[in-house]
Structure formats: structure tokens, C-alpha cells
Amino acid sequence: MLKTYDAPVYDYVCSQEQKNGQVKRHPVVVIGAGPVGLTAALDFAQQGIEVVVLDDNNTVSVGSRAVCYAKRALEIWDRLGCGERMVAKGVGWKLGKVFFKDKLAYQFDLLGEDGHKMPAMINLQQYYLEDYLVDQSKLDDQIEVRWKHKLIAIEQHDDYAMLTVQTPDGVFQMEADWVIGCDGANSDLRSMIGAEFTGHFFMDRFLIADIIMKADFPPERWFWFDPPFHRNQSALLHRQPDNVWRLDFQLGWDCDPEEEKREDNIIARVKAMLGEDVDFELEWASVYQFACRRIDQFRHGRVIFAGDSAHQVSPFGARGANTGIQDIDNLGWKVRLVLDGVASERLIDSYHEERSFAADDNLLNSTRSTDFITPKSKGSRFYRDAVLELAEMTDFAKPLVNSGRLSKPTPYVHSSLNSVDEDAFDGDMAPGTNCADSPIALAGLDGWLLNQLGKGFVLLVFGDKPMDKISMAGLEVRVLCVDQDLQDVQGLVRQRYDGKDGTTYLIRPDQHVAARWRNFDRTKIEAAVKRAIGGI
Amino acid sequence: MALKETLTLADPDGFYQELIESQRDMSEDEQQLMNAKLVLILANEVGDRAKISAAIALAARRPMGQSFMPLV
Ligand SMILES: Cc1cc2nc3c(=O)[nH]c(=O)nc-3n(C[C@H](O)[C@H](O)[C@H](O)COP(=O)(O)OP(=O)(O)OC[C@H]3O[C@@H](n4cnc5c(N)ncnc54)[C@H](O)[C@@H]3O)c2cc1C
Numbered sequence: 001m002l003k004t005y006d007a008p009v010y011d012y013v014c015s016q017e018q019k020n021g022q023v024k025r026h027p028v029v030v031i032g033a034g035p036v037g038l039t040a041a042l043d044f045a046q047q048g049i050e051v052v053v054l055d056d057n058n059t060v061s062v063g064s065r066a067v068c069y070a071k072r073a074l075e076i077w078d079r080l081g082c083g084e085r086m087v088a089k090g091v092g093w094k095l096g097k098v099f100f101k102d103k104l105a106y107q108f109d110l111l112g113e114d115g116h117k118m119p120a121m122i123n124l125q126q127y128y129l130e131d132y133l134v135d136q137s138k139l140d141d142q143i144e145v146r147w148k149h150k151l152i153a154i155e156q157h158d159d160y161a162m163l164t165v166q167t168p169d170g171v172f173q174m175e176a177d178w179v180i181g182c183d184g185a186n187s188d189l190r191s192m193i194g195a196e197f198t199g200h201f202f203m204d205r206f207l208i209a210d211i212i213m214k215a216d217f218p219p220e221r222w223f224w225f226d227p228p229f230h231r232n233q234s235a236l237l238h239r240q241p242d243n244v245w246r247l248d249f250q251l252g253w254d255c256d257p258e259e260e261k262r263e264d265n266i267i268a269r270v271k272a273m274l275g276e277d278v279d280f281e282l283e284w285a286s287v288y289q290f291a292c293r294r295i296d297q298f299r300h301g302r303v304i305f306a307g308d309s310a311h312q313v314s315p316f317g318a319r320g321a322n323t324g325i326q327d328i329d330n331l332g333w334k335v336r337l338v339l340d341g342v343a344s345e346r347l348i349d350s351y352h353e354e355r356s357f358a359a360d361d362n363l364l365n366s367t368r369s370t371d372f373i374t375p376k377s378k379g380s381r382f383y384r385d386a387v388l389e390l391a392e393m394t395d396f397a398k399p400l401v402n403s404g405r406l407s408k409p410t411p412y413v414h415s416s417l418n419s420v421d422e423d424a425f426d427g428d429m430a431p432g433t434n435c436a437d438s439p440i441a442l443a444g445l446d447g448w449l450l451n452q453l454g455k456g457f458v459l460l461v462f463g464d465k466p467m468d469k470i471s472m473a474g475l476e477v478r479v480l481c482v483d484q485d486l487q488d489v490q491g492l493v494r495q496r497y498d499g500k501d502g503t504t505y506l507i508r509p510d511q512h513v514a515a516r517w518r519n520f521d522r523t524k525i526e527a528a529v530k531r532a533i534g535g536i
Numbered sequence: 537m538a539l540k541e542t543l544t545l546a547d548p549d550g551f552y553q554e555l556i557e558s559q560r561d562m563s564e565d566e567q568q569l570m571n572a573k574l575v576l577i578l579a580n581e582v583g584d585r586a587k588i589s590a591a592i593a594l595a596a597r598r599p600m601g602q603s604f605m606p607l608v
């Protein structure tokens with residue numbers, strides 16, 4: 001029982017199909033109602049697909065787990081209608097400080113640039129996140145979240161999968177065109193399929209504790225290497241809503257996890273950190289060993305894995321949930337086009353291509369951070385300490401300090417869905433990159449560019465508007481003209497997209513650039529759309 | 537002799553990883569010996585004696601930063 005939060009208990013309802021004993025075919029069944037499965041439900045519904053989510057439990061994440069959510073995940077949730085609520089509740093922060101022993105070694109500022117709707121990073125307990133996602137899912141009757149439904153077996157066929165599900169009323173079967181595996185790092189589904197999940201465990205343990213404390217430390221990320229209150233290990237302090245603070249203590253491999261979990265031991269550690277007189281209550285604590293692992297293939301027949309079931313990272317870059325949400329961003333529109341018969345299954349395979357590339361990037365960054373935080377040998381420890389000491393004396397060592405490289409989207413630079421640039425462009429919006437937001441005005445009202453993108457393919461055109469839309473092969477590509485359909489009030493759209501007159505961007509439903517040109521050429525556009533839906 | 541204040545290496549995390557990986561399977565003594573060799577090799581590459589002296593002095597310096605404990 002948490003003191004600052006009452007976890008909802010969602011009702012178990014026996015489904016009509018279980019009552020009737022009639023096997024029903026669903027277009028999409030999602031396994032797992034964690035952050036990723038719930039986001040999947042919202043995305044599929046936004047694509048106009050009826051979706052059933054099965055979860056073996058009937059509440060939100062017990063204890064907080066994830067804390068930090070980055071701009072891209074927030075933008076995706078904003079597209080799905082609940083980003084603003086998360087930002088309103090969350091604690092925004094920008095500054096990270098890194099201490100070595102008792103000295104400030106380095107500090108970083110996440111503040112990218114102004115002119116984005118979503119902040120660089122917020123902190124929010126994972127249970128709030130899931131709670132809000134469930135609330136949002138209730139607004140759409142295409143979504144049915146079935147609590148106390150545990151997947152216990154799966155049988156794959158050529159064009160569907162048969163699921164065996166256990167509920168308090170017994171066992172029943174259902175069929176799905178596509179099954180989305182969002183059942184977490186210990187995925188049952190992954191074992192049922194027999195997919196490989198390889199990588200490595202770090203020989204270290206961490207005590208993660210959330211405490212309730214009224215303190216006026218600023219909302220900054222404070223990270224210590226080898227502090228006086230916790231010699232030879234690292235520690236972290238971070239603010240969450242409701243006066244809850246996240247503390248991490250590295251424990252080393254030789255500790256006894258059971259001992260460390262004892263409340264008196266945790267309280268002693270917190271007091272060593274914050275002082276004997278500090279007034280706090282323990283909200284939740286757990287001891288973790290972290291791993292960096294990835295599934296071999298994100299797609300196995302009719303089963304597609306997303307989130308922790310597909311990749312697990314150490315939490316130092318806050319990459320777990322953040323990247324899982326981006327998996328879904330990549331997947332929803334692809335499944336829709338394949339279900340509609342507009343695209344072939346090659347488009348689903350591009351999900352593996354793009355998201356395994358991103359997963360590898362995340363794994364690399366998480367592994368590097370973990371190696372810095374948890375040096376594996378004395379020599380590596382010396383390098384680590386050398387970097388930290390030098391960082392206090394000279395700037396060149398600062399970029400080498402690694403207390404976690406915080407989650408950023410991985411552009412799909414080599415994706416087979418991209419059309420290679422033929423023209424020269426300045427700026428960052430190369431094919432495969434997620435679109436930068438910008439302030440705009442629409443019919444005299446302030447708005448944001450990203451809120452205009454994301455429903456189907458869009459052609460973002462600068463200058464004259466050549467036509468309203470292009471209809472082709474079951475697809476409608478909407479033309480959105482800067483100046484005509486929206487006003488570039490601060491000139492930031494032009495600047496960020498290097499938008500000289502005539503410039504045309506083809507933007508995917510997941511707000512990523514597929515292609516761009518210096519003029520509007522229908523033949524080239526049609527070829528690029530085909531390519532972007534896996535048609536080559 | 538002023539040393540460069542800003543990092544000149546592209547992909548600093550990749551550089552650091554390569555360094556650590558190269559010693560992963562070494563004993564402590566082997567690591568130390570390798571580090572000594574690495575210093576000598578890099579010193580030879582730098583060549584400039586004044587720079588090397590400044591680097592030796594910086595590396596030998598003890599951190600003097602203001603003690604900054606935000607807590608307690
Ligand atoms: C200490 C800690 C700190 C973290 N910090 C961050 C952070 O700051 N930022 C961040 O982005 N990430 C962070 N993470 C990672 C984040 O918590 C996970 O990446 C995220 O929860 C993954 O979501 P998911 O939906 O894939 O899986 P999960 O959250 O694990 O959800 C899986 C769901 O599937 C259900 N399920 C399992 N088996 C079955 C079955 N057979 N049938 C039906 N349902 C089933 C489970 O009940 C559960 O609801 C952190 C993790 C930890 C442990």
C-alpha cells in the first residue's frame with residue numbers, strides 16, 4: 001500500500017466470447033497492459049482498429065519503477081490524447097549534476113531549444129502513467145482491456161494465431177490476425193514462441209527506494225560517484241510528484257539483497273545520505289540486478305514484440321519505457337495498412353528493421369553507462385575516477401563523464417522505407433528522423449506543428465499549395481501547406497525544415513520524415529510513398 | 537604551455553568503450569603496464585615537450601574543487 005497513491009482495481013469482466021464458448025477472430029490482440037501495451041491499444045484505436053488487451057493482473061504497476069519520460073514519448077502520448085495530463089502532473093527538470101566524492105564534477109542541461117510543445121523530460125511515477133493510459137483507453141470503445149486474463153498458450157497459423165487464455169472463469173480460446181507481445185521483460189509469450197533473448201546481466205545490484213519528504217531541493221537529477229555517505233558506490237536523487245523522491249543506491253555484487261530490503265537497513269542508508277534529522281517516510285523499495293538484452297527477431301509469424309519483451313536495458317538512460325513507446329509509434333500505422341490490404345507484410349518486417357536498429361542503439365548507450373557506473377575491473381575503475389577528477393579541472397573530460405545518456409530517439413537513417421535525398425538540405429530533418437515540433441498558428445489560434453501531423457501520410461509543403469491531396473493505391477496523402485494551411489508564426493518551421501519555397505516533405509503517420517525534395521514532383525512523391533509502405 | 541580545454545575526440549563514449557574493452561581480459565598488472573605503454577606512445581605522438589610537461593603536471597594535480605555537498 002502506497003501512502004501517496006491509491007492503486008485502482010479494475011473490474012474483471014467475463015467476455016461474451018468466453019461465456020458463449022464461441023471462438024472469435026480479432027484483428028489485434030495485445031498481451032500485457034503495461035505502459036507499452038496500453039499505448040499500443042491507444043495507437044491501434046487511433047488507427048481505427050478494434051483492439052483487445054489482455055492482462056494477467058487487475059491494477060497498475062506496483063511500486064514506481066520508471067520515473068523519467070523524454071520528449072519523444074511525451075509527443076507520442078500527446079498524439080494519443082494524454083500527453084498534456086502527464087506533463088501537468090509530472091515534475092519537469094532540465095539540470096543534472098554529477099558529484100565525485102564530495103565535489104561537483106560536472107553538470108548538464110537538457111534544455112534543447114525553445115519552441116517545442118513537450119518538455120525535454122518529466123518525472124512521473126509509473127503507476128500514474130499507467131493510470132492515465134487506462135483512463136484514456138476508456139474513452140474509445142474500440143478498446144477493450146480485459147483484466148485477469150492470462151495468456152497461457154499460443155498456436156501459430158499462416159494468417160492468424162490461436163490464443164489460450166485463463167480467467168477466473170476458466171480457460172477459453174480466441175483468434176487474432178496479429179498478436180502484439182507487450183508482456184514485459186520476463187515475457188511468457190516470448191518463451192512460448194521460443195524466441196532468443198540474449199545479452200548480459202551486470203554483476204551488480206541496486207537498491208531503488210521512493211521516499212516521501214518535504215524538501216526544497218531543486219528538481220534536478222543529482223548523481224554521485226563514490227560519495228562520503230556511500231563509499232565506493234554510486235547514488236542518485238531525483239524528484240517525483242507528490243513530494244516523492246527517487247533514491248538509487250548501488251550495492252555491489254557481494255551484498256545480500258534480502259538484508260538490503262529490510263526497512264531498518266534502507267532507513268539507515270537514507271539517513272546517511274540526507275542526515276539524521278531528515279523527516280521522511282519510506283514509500284516503496286526494491287532491489288534490482290540490471291540486464292541489457294534483446295530479442296532475436298521482433299516479429300515471429302503473427303506475433304510482434306514491443307517494449308521490454310523485445311529489449312531490456314539498464315535504467316541509467318531512462319530508455320526502457322521511452323523506447324518501448326517508440327516501438328508502438330512505429331508499429332500502429334504499419335499494422336493498419338497491412339490489415340487494410342494497402343501494404344504487404346514487408347511493411348511489418350520494416351518494424352523489425354527500424355526498431356531493432358533503435359534497440360541496438362539503446363543497448364549500446366545503456367551498456368556504456370553501466371560500464372562507467374559499475375566498472376568491471378580495477379583498471380576500468382581507475383579510468384572512471386581519472387575522468388571524474390579531470391572533469392573538475394578541465395572541460396575536455398566532462399563529456400566523458402557518463403552517469404546515463406538520457407533517452408533520445410534513434411533516427412532510422414538507413415531504413416529501407418526512406419528515399420535518399422537528391423537535393424541538398426541544411427538542418428536535422430533527414431529521412432528517417434522524427435519531425436521537430438514548432439509553434440504555429442491555425443486560423444488565428446496558437447498551435448503546434450506536431451499536432452497537425454500523425455494522421456496518415458502528410459506532404460508538408462512550403463510556398464504555394466499545389467493541390468489538396470494525392471490519392472493513390474488505397475491511400476490518401478494530405479497536403480499541408482505552410483503559410484496557407486498554417487502560419488509559421490516564429491519562422492521556426494522554415495528554419496528547422498530548411499523550408500525554402502517549393503520544399504516538400506513526405507511525412508509518415510509516425511511523424512517521421514520519409515523523403516524530401518526542393519520541389520513538388522508527383523511522380524517522385526508517389527514512388528516515395530510506395531517505398532515508405534514497404535513497396536520498394 | 538596551455539593544454540586544450542575542450543574535447544577534440546569525436547564519439548567520446550565510443551573512445552572510452554574501446555579503452556575499457558581493450559583491458560577487459562587483463563590482470564591488474566597487465567592493465568597498468570598497458571597504460572604505461574599507452575602514455576609513452578601518446579607522448580611520442582604529441583612530441584611537444586612543453587605540452588607533455590603541462591600534461592604531466594595536470595595529471596599529477598590533486599583535485600582542489602570547492603567541496604560541494606548539497607545534502608546533510
Ligand atoms: C527501477 C527501474 C527504473 C526505471 N526507470 C525508467 C525510466 O526512468 N524511464 C523509462 O522509460 N523506463 C524506466 N524503466 C523501465 C520501465 O519500467 C519498463 O521499460 C516498462 O515498464 C516496460 O513496459 P512494458 O509495457 O513493456 O512491460 P511491463 O511494464 O513489464 O508490463 C507487462 C505487462 O504484461 C502483463 N503480463 C505478463 N505476462 C502476461 C501474460 N502471460 N498474460 C497477460 N498479461 C501478462 C503484466 O502483468 C504487465 O502488466 C525502469 C525500470 C526499473 C525497474
